[in-house]
Amino acid sequence: MVRSLVQQEGLAAERVVVVVNGSGGLEDPILESRVRLVRLPRNVGPAGGFAAGMKAAFDDPSVHWAYLCEDDVGLFSLPTPRLADVVRRAEGRGGLSEKPIGAVVAYGRRFVGRGAHTENLVPPVGDPCELVPVDVASWGATLLARPVFDAGILPDPEWFFGLEDFDFFCRVREGGFEVLVDSVSARAVAHQQTSAGRAGALGAHRPTDERETWRSYYHARNSIILARRHGRPTWHMWHAAYSARHLQRATGHAERKAILLGLWDGMRGRFGENPNYGRTVGELAEGDEDSGSLQV
Secondary structure, eight states: OHHIIIIISOOOGGGOEEEEESSOOOSOHHHHHHSEEEEESSOOHHHHHHHHHHHHHHTSTTOOEEEEEOTTGGGSOOOSSOHHHHHHHHHHHHTTOSSOEEEEESSEEEEOSSTTOEEEEOOOTTOTTSEEEOSEEOSSEEEEEHHHHHTTOOOOGGGOSSSHHHHHHHHHHHTTOEEEEEHHHHHHTGGGSSHHHHHHHHTTTSOOGGGOTHHHHHHHHHHHHHHHHHSOTHHHHHHHHHHHHHHHHOSSHHHHHHHHHHHHHHHHTOOSOOGGGOOOOOEEOTTOTTTOOEEO
């Protein structure tokens, strides 16, 4: 991911901020020495990691746009290079928008009236700037405007993991900013935004979602928090129905237990990291696609 930012997007290495969320780092020590490295003392989840990265990037008052990238987003079929083109289109659309642009996401989603459930939006060709409003998104590869940071809108580390990105983009919109999806990128990766497509893109390189039980706990718990903060009372009924289906489809006792504990803690208002469901990060070791061993 870092090499692609330098070699394909044309960014100067010293302009790249790499957040090491707990353990890890870059395998290339020379490249690591050229970028700005922010090491966190422990894994604080994606919300805490991206918050630290935003603070480091916008610490430079000359920075108007920050390009937020998940470390595995390069496994998707995003157009490359894309950053300069997205900035050009965002700045071109800025004068046409009633609200200031807060973020441009690479693939986005809209709520469909069934609780927190969303559907991937794939805009057709036709918008002059190829930028279309969405409700929420994964972090992916997001262009973030400085006014969002200046307004004090940052990812909330208390979510730890799961829907922390949805919460952030909801707060960006509630803060009076537009969240737009880059239609060009959305069309390019549409086939990888289904569960099967995501597993196909990531499965050979890192554990897929269904193999990480801890994800089920946070999704069950944080869906309740999302409904309280940004939804309506009917969202809880939809979440109960979806949770029942997830319990039926669970792969075993551990996943069912994680879902039930997540629901219980969500109803009690428990937040933050649950030490029993610590987040594991890493890549599959070479030749271990089936074993699930991790190279951290």
